[in-house]
Amino acid sequence: MTTTIRVFDPPLCCSTGICGPSVDPDLVRFAADLDWLRSQGVDVERFNLAQQPGAFTGDSVVQKALETDGVEGLPLVLVDGRVAAQGTYPSRDALMALAGLVVRKTTEATGTGCCGGNSGKSGCC
Numbered sequence: 001m002t003t004t005i006r007v008f009d010p011p012l013c014c015s016t017g018i019c020g021p022s023v024d025p026d027l028v029r030f031a032a033d034l035d036w037l038r039s040q041g042v043d044v045e046r047f048n049l050a051q052q053p054g055a056f057t058g059d060s061v062v063q064k065a066l067e068t069d070g071v072e073g074l075p076l077v078l079v080d081g082r083v084a085a086q087g088t089y090p091s092r093d094a095l096m097a098l099a100g101l102v103v104r105k106t107t108e109a110t111g112t113g114c115c116g117g118n119s120g121k122s123g124c125c
Contacts, residue, residue: 007045007047008062
């Protein structure tokens with residue numbers, strides 16, 4: 001089963017953060033993180049209140065959040081229809097956890113083996 005993440009942005013001129021008079025680094029990072037999630041097979045949808053108001057009024061969870069917190073409660077991040085984050089853009093690590101992705105950490109060379117330097121082989125790496 002694929003996780004669906006839906007992001008409801010406040011009114012913006014664009015979702016990338018690189019338009020307008022100043023660049024918003026949080027939006028740039030978040031846009032890149034969402035692209036990365038898509039590349040991992042996560043279903044990601046993003047809506048901008050200024051450009052897609054129907055998406056906000058057509059979702060009862062979003063509509064209730066707007067009634068309660070107003071635009072100040074945006075961005076709103078839903079995971080499979082449930083509020084997962086509100087008022088802030090989650091980090092990549094938080095998004096990964098929300099999507100149920102597991103990161104496999106690689107171990108660094110310990111000084112043994114071919115690339116560790118103690119193999120006695122020349123040119124192995």
